[in-house]
Amino acid sequence: MEKVEKYSTNRLVNILSGILFSFGITMILFLIFGIVLSYTSISEDTINPVIIVITGISILIGASVSCIKLEKNGLITGGIIGIIYIGILYVISSMLNNNFGLNTYSIVMIIASCITGMIGGVIGVNLK
Numbered sequence: 001m002e003k004v005e006k007y008s009t010n011r012l013v014n015i016l017s018g019i020l021f022s023f024g025i026t027m028i029l030f031l032i033f034g035i036v037l038s039y040t041s042i043s044e045d046t047i048n049p050v051i052i053v054i055t056g057i058s059i060l061i062g063a064s065v066s067c068i069k070l071e072k073n074g075l076i077t078g079g080i081i082g083i084i085y086i087g088i089l090y091v092i093s094s095m096l097n098n099n100f101g102l103n104t105y106s107i108v109m110i111i112a113s114c115i116t117g118m119i120g121g122v123i124g125v126n127l128k
Contacts, residue, residue, distance in 0.1 A: 011070065011077060018066025018081040019088070025058040048105070052112060059085055059113050060120040067124025078121020079114050086113035 033050055036042060062085070063078035070077060086109055094100045 011073070014066040014070060015077060015081055015084070018062040018077075019085050020062075021065055022058040022062030022081065022085050023088075025061055026054060029054045029058065052109065055086070055089070055109065056112055056116045059116045060123075063117045063120025064124035064127065067121045068127050070125055072125065074121035074123075074125030075118050076121070078117040078119065078124070080117070081121070082113040082115070082117020083110075085117070086110055 059082045063081045066081060067074040067077050
């Protein structure tokens with residue numbers, strides 16, 4: 001019984017650390033992109049694609065790092081990290097924009113986040 005509780009506690013801690021790590025990476029990459037966007041002549045049309053790429057990279061790295069200590073279930077843990085990450089991001093952005101509707105962009109972000117989290121989880125479990 002103790003082993004099951006310890007595993008579930010470790011998994012929860014890994015999920016939370018993966019989400020926090022992903023948000024940290026996101027903030028750093030958004031800051032870099034903001035500086036590049038401000039001081040160069042890059043078109044503002046690149047904002048949405050760059051946001052998708054930054055989000056994917058952040059989830060991939062966060063899920064990989066958090067699943068390194070796990071020996072199994074990287075696919076599930078990574079998927080959970082991706083879904084919770086994008087859920088938090090969606091709620092925050094919807095509150096800021098006063099718009100809680102789902103559109104094509106939101107659905108693409110949800111699917112991409114889940115898939116990237118799963119890939120990151122598999123990579124993390126297999127890194128030893």
